[in-house]
Amino acid sequence: MKKHIDDLNEIRSMMERSSRFISLSGLSGIFPGIFALIGAFFAYQRVSENDGSAYLNLSSNTDLLAYLVKDGLLVLFFSLIFAFYFTARQAKKQGVSLWGSTSKRLLFNMALPLVTGGLFCIILLMQAPHLVDAATLVFYGLAVINASKYTFDDIRYLGYVEVVLGLLCGFMDEWRLGILFWALGFGVAHIVYGIVMYKKYDSR
Amino acid sequence: MKNLIAGINKSFENRIRLGIMSILMVNDWVDFGELKETLGVTDGNLASHITALEKEKYIQVRKAFIGKKPNTSFQATSEGKQAFQAHLNALEALIKGM
Numbered sequence: 001m002k003k004h005i006d007d008l009n010e011i012r013s014m015m016e017r018s019s020r021f022i023s024l025s026g027l028s029g030i031f032p033g034i035f036a037l038i039g040a041f042f043a044y045q046r047v048s049e050n051d052g053s054a055y056l057n058l059s060s061n062t063d064l065l066a067y068l069v070k071d072g073l074l075v076l077f078f079s080l081i082f083a084f085y086f087t088a089r090q091a092k093k094q095g096v097s098l099w100g101s102t103s104k105r106l107l108f109n110m111a112l113p114l115v116t117g118g119l120f121c122i123i124l125l126m127q128a129p130h131l132v133d134a135a136t137l138v139f140y141g142l143a144v145i146n147a148s149k150y151t152f153d154d155i156r157y158l159g160y161v162e163v164v165l166g167l168l169c170g171f172m173d174e175w176r177l178g179i180l181f182w183a184l185g186f187g188v189a190h191i192v193y194g195i196v197m198y199k200k201y202d203s204r
Numbered sequence: 205m206k207n208l209i210a211g212i213n214k215s216f217e218n219r220i221r222l223g224i225m226s227i228l229m230v231n232d233w234v235d236f237g238e239l240k241e242t243l244g245v246t247d248g249n250l251a252s253h254i255t256a257l258e259k260e261k262y263i264q265v266r267k268a269f270i271g272k273k274p275n276t277s278f279q280a281t282s283e284g285k286q287a288f289q290a291h292l293n294a295l296e297a298l299i300k301g302m
Contacts, residue, residue, distance in 0.1 A: 004295050004298050004299055005299055007219075007222055007295060008292075008295055008296070008299070010219060010222055010223065010226070011222060011223075011226040011292065012226075014222075014223045014226035014227050014242065014243075015226045015227070015229060015230045017242055018226070018227040018230060018231055018234070018238075018242050019230040019231060095244070096241070097241060100238060100241070101231070101234070101238060
């Protein structure tokens, strides 16, 4: 009888392993979170050099805008490198190939809303740059929710948090709140998520 | 008890066949290399179980070329999916009946 229970467990695990990419490491959340907080700190420093009104009128303050875009791109760059490194390490530990059908499916489904959002943010940069912070959070959240079907289901909660923060952020036009929400969404939420995931899955 | 055991399909008794069918239940076309990696078995071992399932018409084979490399993929037939589902139901009934 034990054999039948083992069989069922085996079936469940095979279905799971072959349809979801389960090599995301919690550390891939923690490090980008830390970089986001550092980036938000520099953005805050730079914006508060003048009274903050420049932030609400970014289209005519191109110096500030360029600084913020560079700041954001640096955060993105380091986050991707660290996220990639820890995911690759986890995949190696589990003996799963990093570039298999599950990871391809995950990347594609994550990229769909993310690339759309990225392009939309470029439009916003030209038309209404003060909404970029809200838009990045909303689209990133939707991308994460979409991706949750192809990896650990738990990451959908991270997505919900990002979307809610993004919408709240869009309602506020106080610049300090914009940066605060950004730091909460990309910084704190990622660190909390990373720690939870690390405890739940990495130690296995 | 006798009725319950009747639902158990001999073709799926083996752990590797069970694995192959589980993977094909939730994925469309899966190629040989992927099956091998997910199940952690040798080429010969996997091939013999695939042949057995193919003979039962539970899976179908598609041979194609990716560039110059031959690539063989597998898909569960509707017959195979039904048979596997019946097997799962029987397993569950057996365990609940204990």
